[in-house]
């Protein structure tokens with residue numbers, strides 16, 4: 680104890696931020712830190728966190744992570760609707776590609792029933808749903824058949840018509856950062872990728888195994904992305920169709936002068952760089968799904 684008290688004092692004097700990290704890990708790795716006192720504290724930290732990383736299956740060579748604004752990683756795969764060539768088969772459409780941890784599990788079942796009930800709505804938005812888990816086709820098919828017989832909330836007789844990828848090899852899960860070994864080494868997390876009609880990743884959301892997704896939010900994100908493209912505007916926090924949208928900030932002194940002189944029409948400014956305009960819900964909706 681005397682040693683750790685001494686160590687605490689020492690670390691405290693170096694960095695308050697590090698102190699917090701060390702406190703969190705102290706029960707596990709007090710020995711490592713106790714050896715590396717004084718100016719060696721950083722080595723101790725790297726040693727511990729490095730060894731922790733080596734214990735899991737993730738390494739940078741085998742695991743990718745898509746990035747917003749870049750082309751969606753390509754793959755071919757078997758699905759419950761036949762073979763697909765992704766994203767080429769869906770060129771001209773928006774895609775929501777999502778992973779789930781495992782077939783025949785309750786949270787995933789609730790999600791598939793919700794997605795299944797919303798698929799016609801996504802089609803109207805020119806959006807194709809594509810699911811994935813690290814299970815085989817036979818399991819997928821058996822699970823989807825069973826889902827038809829399950830009743831939950833207002834849902835029953837749900838036919839899941841969108842393709843569900845079998846990814847036993849984890850080829851796709853690896854490319855899309857769906858495997859996050861700190862959460863599970865054998866199951867994909869609940870990842871969601873929004874891919875635009877040109878095959879570019881536009882948004883990503885990751886959820887842990889224990890939490891079912893918010894499907895209103897998934898729909899809201901898709902609508903917001905399409906509205907950004909249709910009207911060249913941004914959306915403030917919690918935006919929903921019908922709410923004011925953000926107009927671009929002036930990029931020249933002349934444009935700023937116009938803004939200051941109120942020459943830009945009906946906009947409301949909270950700061951010269953934070954102005955909104957009305958965008959009626961009907962106008963938003965008239966362009967959805969038209970890309």
Ligand code: BEZ
Pocket residue numbers: 780781784785786787788866888889
């Ligand atoms: C589920 O969908 O219920 C679930 C799947 C994997 C881990 C935990 C929960």
